[in-house]
Amino acid sequence: MRRSFITICLMLAIGATIGSLAYPVFYSYPHRFDAVKAAIADPGPVVNTPWGPLSRADRDLVVQVEVDGLWEISAGRQAVDRAPTKAIKEAGSELVTGHTALDKQVSTVAAKLAITLPTGPTVEQQGWLAQLTAAQGDSYRREFANLLREEHGRLFQQLAQVRSSTRNSLVRDLATATNRTELGHITALEKTGYVDFDTVATDATASPATAATQVPAPAAS
Incomplete structure (x- = not known):
């Protein structure tokens, strides 16, 4: 029972880590061209x-x-x-x-x-x-x-x-x-x-x- 509990905790921890890494990627995906657009629009000095x-x-x-x-x-x-x-x-x-x-x-x-x-x-x-x-x-x-x-x-x-x-x-x-x-x-x-x-x-x-x-x-x- 104790082993199953530890296994579940580890799985939850791994899932949370993957989620935290993936979140910025998926959140920023709709804005993936913003930096490119800003560079093109930049008028310089x-x-x-x-x-x-x-x-x-x-x-x-x-x-x-x-x-x-x-x-x-x-x-x-x-x-x-x-x-x-x-x-x-x-x-x-x-x-x-x-x-x-x-x-x-x-x-x-x-x-x-x-x-x-x-x-x-x-x-x-x-x-x-x-x-x-x-x-x-x-x-x-x-x-x-x-x-x-x-x-x-x-x-x-x-x-x-x-x-x-x-x-x-x-x-x-x-x-x-x-x-x-x-x-x-x-x-x-x-x-x-x-x-x-x-x-x-x-x-x-x-x-x-x-x-x-x-x-x-x-x-x-």
Whole structure:
């Protein structure tokens, strides 16, 4: 009898131990993604400005818009000069006009928010320009339309994320203007008839918006 009592006590103790270990696991299971969501939502160091708080995501977007414009203006000018088709020439002209205007707004925003802007395209973007320069005929037309269309699509995603969450009015206005400009560029590129939508869709799914272009980390002085 005594042995049975001891056995029961041991079983109860083991059960209580297992339960205490399992409780946090089952309790936290519905919240298992909270830490991941918090990490994604974390804006990083926030600086207060007269136009509202400025987050790391805000600064990244300002730099991204500038660095994209640096290479897209060059690509657009090249398309206008080479003019293999009327649609390609018009798309190139759209790139130059749109990003020239955006560049002025970016410069103003960066100066007010003390954000250091890059002075040239990234190594990757320089590679794209070299790729376009080396291409000829139909190959050039396809590479121009698809390279630019894919990159505009990625920036479009980043714009949506920042535009919906920023508390800074200057960044909000820049995101709105850039969104409008990018949509015009996407439309012009698609009108060339050379965009491969299957490839664009696949690349957009495989590549997150934040990895669209490797840009130098913006510095706030």
